[in-house]
Amino acid sequence: MFELAPLSAVPADAVERLLDAAFGADRHGRTAYRVRDGVDAEAGLCFAAVAGDALVGSIQCWPVALHGDDGSETPMVMVGPVAVSPAHQNIGIGRALMWRAIRRAGGEEGVTRIDGGEALMLIGDPDYYDQFGFDASHTTDWRLPGPFERHRLLARGVVPDVAGLVGPRRPFAQRSKSA
Template sequence: MFELVPLNAVPDAEVEALLDRAFGQDRHGRTAYMIRGDGIAIPTLSFAAVSGDVLLGSIQCWPIALMTAQAALPLVMVGPVAVAPGHQGDGIGRALVARALEVAAASDLGDALMLIGDPDYYGRFFGFSAERTGAWQAPGPVERHRLLALGGAVPDDAGMLGPRPGTAG
């Protein structure tokens, strides 16, 4: 069994070690890291899955924007979702995403969400799709079909994904 707690209840070093185990120590060069830049994760949408004092998984959500010719359109980037090796398939990742989306929907943060992920998984369980992301660009390589969005305010504009202005850490 596990419980979900606010991510800030877990030491940063433990979260970073989990992310290294899940994604590799070279993860900082990935496109998702370039999109979110030096921003600070949104505390109310970031959670940890713990069993006692053992960290089993985490999710972080980030303030980003789609930079168009006219404006910086706000989005929330969901992820990374990390689950400790040996606990994948236990429903931890799905529970983390569900909690983040539930809290986002109950606030003003749930109308324009995006992530880079498996379209079959995130589409089937959570309703994410690539139907509005076709004109989006990313600051690094991305498989177009994995650039997904959810929410009524998701922009269908052409633009570059990047850190939301004014949110640098």
């Protein structure tokens, strides 16, 4: 049995050990890290799965944007990494973490929807993330700041169907100055 809690309630080094176990110590070189480079995770969308005193899963979400080739900027939330301890896989931890983050980003659970909460994106296995409503139907012309497999660039919700680069979301003050 496991419980979900805010990720901030778990020591940061425990999260790092879990991510290393799930994705390898070389994970920092992946394109997903470049997409969210320089921004902090959305604390209200980051959760831990805890069994007793052990961290057995985590999810983090990040403020990103589609910087359209047409000059538009669409705020989105990048979901992931979603990590589950290898010893605790296939018991619903990943699904529980995903649904909690999706509901919270969408304004459910009695909280105000965050900026970009209707547009979610991730890089992942389409067969797994289909159960959460993610697909590649709108991401055909999106680019990322590094190599990726196009069929693994997935989105959910109100997402733009424009060409552009997905990257860190600029703070609101910077968006206002450039508008």
